Amino acid sequence: MDITFEKVGYTYQKGTPFESRALYDIDLMIKEGSYTALVGHTGSGKSTLLQHLNALSKPTEGTVKIGDRVITSQTDNKNLKNIRKKVGIVFQFPEAQLFEETIARDIAFGPKNFGASEEEGKEIAKRMLPLVGLDESFMERSPFDLSGGQMRRVAIAGVLAMDPEVLVLDEPTAGLDPQGRKEMMEMFFGLHQQQNMTIVLVTHQMDDVANYADHMIILEKGTVVKQGEPREIFQDAEWLESKQLGVPAAVAFAGRLEKRLNRSFAKLPLTTAELAEQIAAWLPNLPKQTAQEKGGEDR
Numbered sequence: 318m319d320i321t322f323e324k325v326g327y328t329y330q331k332g333t334p335f336e337s338r339a340l341y342d343i344d345l346m347i348k349e350g351s352y353t354a355l356v357g358h359t360g361s362g363k364s365t366l367l368q369h370l371n372a373l374s375k376p377t378e379g380t381v382k383i384g385d386r387v388i389t390s391q392t393d394n395k396n397l398k399n400i401r402k403k404v405g406i407v408f409q410f411p412e413a414q415l416f417e418e419t420i421a422r423d424i425a426f427g428p429k430n431f432g433a434s435e436e437e438g439k440e441i442a443k444r445m446l447p448l449v450g451l452d453e454s455f456m457e458r459s460p461f462d463l464s465g466g467q468m469r470r471v472a473i474a475g476v477l478a479m480d481p482e483v484l485v486l487d488e489p490t491a492g493l494d495p496q497g498r499k500e501m502m503e504m505f506f507g508l509h510q511q512q513n514m515t516i517v518l519v520t521h522q523m524d525d526v527a528n529y530a531d532h533m534i535i536l537e538k539g540t541v542v543k544q545g546e547p548r549e550i551f552q553d554a555e556w557l558e559s560k561q562l563g564v565p566a567a568v569a570f571a572g573r574l575e576k577r578l579n580r581s582f583a584k585l586p587l588t589t590a591e592l593a594e595q596i597a598a599w600l601p602n603l604p605k606q607t608a609q610e611k612g613g614e615d616r
């Protein structure tokens with residue numbers, strides 16, 4: 318299922334003295350099976366845009382096409398349930414929305430709303446836990462006895478329990494420690510690779526964009542100022558710096574090295590693993606890396 322925006326604009330509280338415009342003239346496409354990173358400064362409109370991906374907000378101008386459903390300002394709010402099931406959104410700090418007595422009940426809440434029985438709900442919860450790196454022993458525990466990172470995993474399992482085709486993540490690793498961040502990013506990448514899940518990730522971390530995304534959209538003051546492949550966009554480090562968006566650590570380091578040594582890399586290295594490979598290519602007679610050594614440093 319693709320999601321397409323055509324000339325989308327959005328104004329909060331339109332027609333009131335408090336109206337404020339958040340999105341202008343947005344054209345974009347989230348392709349089925351892609352991993353898109355949505356990047357931009359605070360207030361650039363990322364969260365507002367996300368809410369259009371499953372019709373939580375309807376455009377005040379233009380059209381959003383979600384699969385074969387066309388959403389405009391005139392769309393009736395009825396019959397949008399199916400879209401919400403297909404496009405799951407993990408909002409910032411989703412753990413704040415946990416409320417059930419047990420983890421199993423919390424995860425099964427969505428499916429039960431869609432008619433799953435108590436038994437089916439349990440089965441679904443049991444299947445979801447390993448997807449988010451937890452095991453069956455968590456089923457009957459209270460979500461409020463968990464660490465912050467574990468609570469977030471449970472909340473994400475609740476979104477996955479709806480079996481979405483598209484998973485939308487609004488800064489999902491905010492507030493986690495480096496190990497927790499890495500584990501969570503790898504978990505989403507696993508879902509993307511193994512289940513061909515379409516991912517839309519809002520992030521301020523350019524390293525995450527470089528490591529995982531195949532498409533990148535940059536928002537500024539409610540408009541798309543650039544979109545394309547991360548490798549191409551990161552090529553223009555000067556433009557990114559001028560927008561104070563920064564570049565992945567490997568790109569910054571590669572740029573310094575090129576200047577210092579006065580030579581250019583054949584291909585812009587986006588990750589530290591790619592950087593190591595390219596530097597190694599400059600050094601003659603280096604022993605070849607074993608497959609085992611290589612495995613550990615893909616990202």
Ligand SMILES: Nc1ncnc2c1ncn2[C@@H]1O[C@H](COP(=O)(O)OP(=O)(O)OP(=O)(O)O)[C@@H](O)[C@H]1O
Nearest residue numbers: 329337338339357358359360361362363364365366
């Ligand atoms: N409920 C609201 N009512 C009125 N204006 C809003 C509302 N929510 C957001 N805005 C405004 O819309 C614009 C875009 O906000 P939005 O939250 O989409 O940005 P963002 O890029 O997600 O920011 P952040 O990175 O801080 O989450 C901002 O000017 C913001 O003040």
